[in-house]
Amino acid sequence: MDLLSIKDPSFLKNMNKQELEALSQEIREFLIQKLSVTGGHIGPNLGVVELTIALHREFNSPQDKFLWDVGHQSYVHKILTGRAGQFDTLRQFKGLCGFPKMAESEHDVWETGHSSTSLSAAMGMAIARDLKKEKSHIVPIIGDGALTGGMALEALNHIGHEKKDMIVVLNDNEMSIAPNVGALHNVLASLRTAGKYNRAKDELEYLLKKIPAVGGKLAATAERVKDSLKYLLVSGVFFEELGFTYLGPVDGHSYDSLIENIRYAKKTKGPVLLHVITKKGKGFTPAEHDTVGTWHGTGPYKIDTGKIIKAVSKAPAWSSLVSETVRTLARKDERIVAITPAMPVGSKLEGFASEFPDRMFDVGIAEQHAATVAAGLATQKMKPFLAIYSTFLQRAYDQVVHDICRPNLNVFIGIDRAGLVGADGETHQGVFDISFLRSLPNMVLMMPKDENEGQHMVNTAISYDDGPIAMRFPRGNGLGVEMDKELKTIPIGSWEVLRPGRDAAILTFGTTIPMALEAAEKLEKHGVSVQVVNARFIKPLDESMMHDLLKANIPLLTIEEAILQGGFGSAVIEFAHDHGYHSAVIERMGIPDHFIEHGNVDKLLEEIDLTADQAVAHIKKMTPQKQKRA
Numbered sequence: 001m002d003l004l005s006i007k008d009p010s011f012l013k014n015m016n017k018q019e020l021e022a023l024s025q026e027i028r029e030f031l032i033q034k035l036s037v038t039g040g041h042i043g044p045n046l047g048v049v050e051l052t053i054a055l056h057r058e059f060n061s062p063q064d065k066f067l068w069d070v071g072h073q074s075y076v077h078k079i080l081t082g083r084a085g086q087f088d089t090l091r092q093f094k095g096l097c098g099f100p101k102m103a104e105s106e107h108d109v110w111e112t113g114h115s116s117t118s119l120s121a122a123m124g125m126a127i128a129r130d131l132k133k134e135k136s137h138i139v140p141i142i143g144d145g146a147l148t149g150g151m152a153l154e155a156l157n158h159i160g161h162e163k164k165d166m167i168v169v170l171n172d173n174e175m176s177i178a179p180n181v182g183a184l185h186n187v188l189a190s191l192r193t194a195g196k197y198n199r200a201k202d203e204l205e206y207l208l209k210k211i212p213a214v215g216g217k218l219a220a221t222a223e224r225v226k227d228s229l230k231y232l233l234v235s236g237v238f239f240e241e242l243g244f245t246y247l248g249p250v251d252g253h254s255y256d257s258l259i260e261n262i263r264y265a266k267k268t269k270g271p272v273l274l275h276v277i278t279k280k281g282k283g284f285t286p287a288e289h290d291t292v293g294t295w296h297g298t299g300p301y302k303i304d305t306g307k308i309i310k311a312v313s314k315a316p317a318w319s320s321l322v323s324e325t326v327r328t329l330a331r332k333d334e335r336i337v338a339i340t341p342a343m344p345v346g347s348k349l350e351g352f353a354s355e356f357p358d359r360m361f362d363v364g365i366a367e368q369h370a371a372t373v374a375a376g377l378a379t380q381k382m383k384p385f386l387a388i389y390s391t392f393l394q395r396a397y398d399q400v401v402h403d404i405c406r407p408n409l410n411v412f413i414g415i416d417r418a419g420l421v422g423a424d425g426e427t428h429q430g431v432f433d434i435s436f437l438r439s440l441p442n443m444v445l446m447m448p449k450d451e452n453e454g455q456h457m458v459n460t461a462i463s464y465d466d467g468p469i470a471m472r473f474p475r476g477n478g479l480g481v482e483m484d485k486e487l488k489t490i491p492i493g494s495w496e497v498l499r500p501g502r503d504a505a506i507l508t509f510g511t512t513i514p515m516a517l518e519a520a521e522k523l524e525k526h527g528v529s530v531q532v533v534n535a536r537f538i539k540p541l542d543e544s545m546m547h548d549l550l551k552a553n554i555p556l557l558t559i560e561e562a563i564l565q566g567g568f569g570s571a572v573i574e575f576a577h578d579h580g581y582h583s584a585v586i587e588r589m590g591i592p593d594h595f596i597e598h599g600n601v602d603k604l605l606e607e608i609d610l611t612a613d614q615a616v617a618h619i620k621k622m623t624p625q626k627q628k629r630a
């Protein structure tokens with residue numbers, strides 16, 4: 001069938017098994033082809049083709065509500081809800097979002113990007129439904145990886161207690177991005193192999209019902225029999241003990257099995273956990289055989305060879321630079337321990353893990369736990385390196401405040417993907433960490449201008465023993481600069497002048513330094529001499545340089561690839577104000593007060609006026625007398 005002609009999922013109701021299977025095949029071919037050009041989350045989506053089709057066939061969306069946890073596996077749902085025609089624009093500026101988006105479709109009832117939120121949101125929706133006396137099925141779909149997140153476990157606890165009607169679909173493919181980890185993973189493994197438990201329970205119930213006039217005593221015995229059967233047949237009864245009816249394991253690629261179990265779940269009162277076994281990457285050999293996580297989300301690739309097309313860069317990836325420098329230091333310092341919340345591949349910790357398997361911990365999607373594990377290690381005079389993406393650090397804020405900063409513990413937080421990240425969009429932009437960390441007592445926050453300074457900063461962080469220290473670094477690769485052989489330490493709170501100038505100064509750090517240098521170059525041609533400062537410590541500021549600049553009474557422009565409120569520019573203004581420089585002329589460039597959507601980073605920077613030309617315009621405005629002279 002023509003996938004582009006799909007307006008809504010109602011057509012599925014009349015399809016027989018053969019037609020559903022043919023449709024699955026077409027959707028797989030469509031995804032493999034489209035994503036080979038745009039890139040995207042190919043593995044997770046190929047795994048849920050039958051599951052998504054079966055759900056849309058058996059429920060009535062949007063009255064029945066699907067909540068896609070993380071949301072990276074919602075492409076099939078997007079196709080079935082009339083968005084196939086937009087796949088050429090997937091994850092591009094103004095194009096189809098890679099995650100559920102309420103503005104895109106009435107079928108997207110919950111927005112995600114960060115994991116493990118679907119069950120809590122589903123609970124809120126179930127409470128609202130019941131208070132309003134409405135009828136609908138609420139169906140969160142959560143992966144075995146996302147289930148390890150603390151929020152999901154908090155929600156299971158609450159849902160089981162309240163006994164709300166809800167069908168939790170557990171999409172178990174044994175993978176997070178990397179292979180899933182943890183004790184819960186073992187619970188699922190035992191359920192997967194328990195096989196026929198649910199059917200056996202059904203059969204027993206059927207038999208019991210056939211016995212006429214079951215008296216109280218017999219019924220009680222029957223309950224006990226059921227209970228012991230449960231223990232007999234299932235090595236882990238985790239979900240039933242939590243108050244859920246456990247259904248499964250269900251073959252997530254068999255329509256017979258899926259439809260039968262979904263129908264049974266719909267009839268069951270109270271919360272149901274439908275345990276569906278799927279294969280990530282199903283139908284595309286390289287993705288199906290992926291044991292590392294390469295095909296979880298990729299850039300464009302060649303379909304015939306399965307080769308991922310990557311821009312070649314001679315410069316190291318920032319994540320590698322940081323993790324490999326920590327690894328080098330770990331050879332000499334046995335106290336160094338690395339922690340990742342489910343991102344060993346993205347954080348390029350594979351090398352560290354293979355060399356120091358006892359000192360590397362993938363804790364699952366558990367950022368809060370990761371931060372406090374780091375704090376616990378630090379109390380014992382170990383040197384924890386918490387490798388975490390800026391966006392996911394948001395989830396561990398209280399742990400950073402309460403467990404790390406307050407007791408002033410020596411934790412090194414490597415803040416990866418700081419700044420705009422591009423295609424993943426609103427939910428993943430790393431633009432808030434400056435504001436939320438700058439306000440914390442004891443925190444040192446820095447960002448290097450290039451990978452050479454980056455390696456020295458890692459060394460600085462590991463040698464620092466006065467409390468928490470964080471280094472932000474961007475997504476992607478360094479600049480390709482020459483690397484010093486010897487690691488140095490950088491004095492805390494020290495900035496450097498990259499280019500001298502008399503008439504104005506630009507204070508910036510990290511990725512926006514080239515923009516500042518370009519602006520200074522252009523302004524030179526207009527007769528304006530602009531100093532460019534590498535303000536590599538965002539906290540503490542270089543107070544002596546700040547005083548010098550403010551005493552010189554030249555206009556200052558701050559530039560940051562981060563949200564303006566409470567950011568670096570705010571720190572500079574606060575400093576000037578607090579030290580009585582009331583006539584100081586300071587302007588700020590950064591991310592305005594709204595969430596930044598998906599798209600190519602350069603395009604996004606242009607959209608929000610974060611460009612060298614805008615810096616030129618700011619400085620020109622602040623130096624009118626120089627313009628006349630020029």
Ligand SMILES: Cc1ncc(C[n+]2csc(CCOP(=O)(O)OP(=O)(O)O)c2C)c(N)n1
Nearest residue numbers: 044113114115143144145146175176177342
């Ligand atoms: C809070 C948070 N931490 C980390 C991530 C990064 N992340 C995205 S998908 C994913 C794995 C999810 O695994 P699972 O739920 O099993 O889904 P699958 O991809 O296997 O279908 C991770 C760790 C995230 N999205 N949110």
